[in-house]
Amino acid sequence: MATSPVYPMYPPSPGEGVLRHPHWWQLRWVRYGALITLLALSGLVILALVRRETGTEGFLVGLGLAVLPVPWLITAFRWLDRVTPFPWRNLVFAFCWGAFAAALIAIVANSFATKWIATSTADPASADTLGATVIAPIVEESAKAAAVLLVFLFRRRGFTGIVDGMVIAGITATGFAFTENILYLGTAFGTDQLTGGHGVVSVTAATFFVRIVMSPFAHPLFTTCTGIGFGLGALYGARGRARRVLIPLGGLLLAMCMHALWNGSATFGQYGFLAVYGTFMLPAFGLLTWLAIWTRQRELRTVREELPAYVLAGWLGPAEPFALGSMRARRMARDYARHHAGRPTARSVARYESSATALALLRRRGRRGLAGADFVVRERELLDELWQRREAARPALEYAARTAAPAPARTAWAPVPYGHAYVPVPGHGYGYGYAHGPGHGYGYPTAPYPSYNPYRG
Template sequence: MHEPPPYQQPQHPLPPTFGHYKPRRALWDTLWDNKAVRVGGLVLLLALCGLIILALVREQTGTEGFLVGLGLAVLPVPLLIAAFRWMDRVEPKPWRNLAFAFAWGSCAATLVSLLANGYATKWLLTTVDVAQGADASTWGATFVAPVVEESGKAAAVLLLYLFRRRDFNGIVDGVVIAGITATGFAFTENILYLGNAFASDQSFGYSGLRSTTAATFFVRVLMSPFAHPLFTSMTGLGFGIAAALPQRRRVLRVLIPVLALLTAMLLHGVWNGSASLPGAGFLVVYALFMVPVFGVLTWLTIWSRQNELRTLRAHLPAYQAAGWLTPPEPLALSSMRARGIARDLARRTGGPAAARTVAEYISFATSLAFLRHRAYRGTPAPDFTAREQELLHHLWHRKSVAQPALAQATAAVPVPFAAGAPIPPTGVPVRGWGAPVPPGAGPGYGPAGQYR
């Protein structure tokens, strides 16, 4: 074989005005790059899963049982969502992320779990002795269901971690996404359990407080509405820790979410297995194991939320020193009470539109602090500069309304903050600022394309 001759520059290259070569792209690649197509396909998939799960649940419970189960299962949902939204008040996640998580849990994860658990239970019943049929059901609930269900719910957390990385910064984000996903899963599962219980009561003529429906409602809705959110929050905790690790810790960024998922499966298995314990075994597991774990997770989430406020207090002074923020703003933005007062002041003086402007200003400033914090801890976003410029642009156009309200809120709520505290070095300069922005100057690009 002869080697090809070396490449030589042509003596008469084509003129610069000649059209550039555009390689043909596969139809799938073209569609995948279209955001509307991706979103539409995801919505269609979740809607199809919802219709299938609706048909399956209605087939098992009957129309009347389905309606009763739906009415009872929806009761804890607003309270759980409100609790997770409260945890996420420092940097609220976009509603589209939360809606996706809830829809995935209530439709996709439930459908996969219902089908997989059904096949696994049938397999166990056909491979064990008939006299041990009850043991087969217990084994399925203890060892099969936790693996299937927690894997299905973890898929939502993984997808948002991979494709909405900008909104995934730490422990609180992971716990909130996982909790919302598990809330949706528990909602659909409760419809099935409560609907079956009601159908059973109708068949045997039971009613009142002694009915199976009342007992199921007490155990699943009143006594343990946090069960599924607690299990899946362990998975979210692992992804949150991984999100905070530097890029160079690749092994830990994979290992920690896997260990967290195994922990969620273990907790789920212990919970399901305790239902088959004799006597008061279930109550003992509930009081001595599940409640303390729930308390520790709640404390950790609240501590992480306070740590997020400290992040704002540490990194926003860099932008104040450069002239983008006024001195009171790092104080006000690091206090939830001051934030609320600023929104109320804006609403009283400028109406709902002004309050919305202040809320947007707070959101953009919070995102700016977290963006800089990621650079400080060694995990800068690949689009750090462009994202920083975008956030500063939004702040500049809202500062005339937001800054006076935040200044008044700081005066009303003293915030413990060490004046003149050192600004953490991030290794990434505040873009385009050799000096504070002069009064009256607007946002724009300075020399060398820097945003000022």
């Protein structure tokens, strides 16, 4: 009869062994309830403020136009996040924080600061310019960065690198831009209503072209710099505390500078906007797009390089490193599972892929000496998750590997028996608590996985 794995015991910490009940504010439902209430109240207040500025008709027009780029931006960030996907609740939080909380902070703080500057100086025009080029970038980027910081602090295990920072930052900025576009487009529509649309070009059309067609990526581009800073900070783990603080602050400062340059482009003369757009915004957007794709491919390469150690230990099948290191093969595995065993099995395969990727990235950080103090525990948890889902995931991944791989590679995937020596990582011993593969004193079976295909009818 199988027993639960026997893991090394650790010396108790001071005060351990005393049952301590959490305070009421530490309960999970209390924290979730408070967060949902905060975001809901922020949403009601910001939407009411925007509707008051634009009028009901302008609000509806702005809402209909502002929503157009949102699905495309969310899809792009979700595509980037497919290697190690965040749970949907984290992405929903990020979007709602940007659209409601950050937008509310920005509109209140910007209005207060601009009015204070206007009353302190004799030139109201300079107050507007100073507010747009200095106050707004600082306030808005700080408000958006708060979402990245919260995910970094409270969802630390899922925040492992640059891609994670870019995704959370980009979706937060997408939500912020959505609310801001409602305000600008609704106000432009109101202006057209007052003037009767007698201008050469409709103000609404011009605003739509600049904000929705030309630069829907502007806010995500700025805030992504903050996300990259937090992603680099996450790579250092528990080490380099100064760098973990200074690098995110550097990313935030860069985001503010980019935002200030973009807002100030209108003051650079008749063609200042086009000059900044062509010489700065488009190259910066291209550079960050390249960085995102390169980092995504680097994560897949890490999966292919790090997981063979677990094949030798018997935790993974021989073909799995290749299948898990290819987005095409991963998609084929999920489709295969969905077709033969239904959506629940496909979801199990997707979670298997995510856990295996997290395991590879964790091992890479361990080999480089950047892992945290919970390295052994985290690796053990990920291996247990893989073991529990192996029966659903292995046939699908083997099918995907055979279908997606070139013929010479398929012949190299001979079955590997359990019990092979584990590949050590400097500074962490053999197998981080798993001296050998499953079945060697940990309650797991020693036989290889079943050869039959559970998807066969």
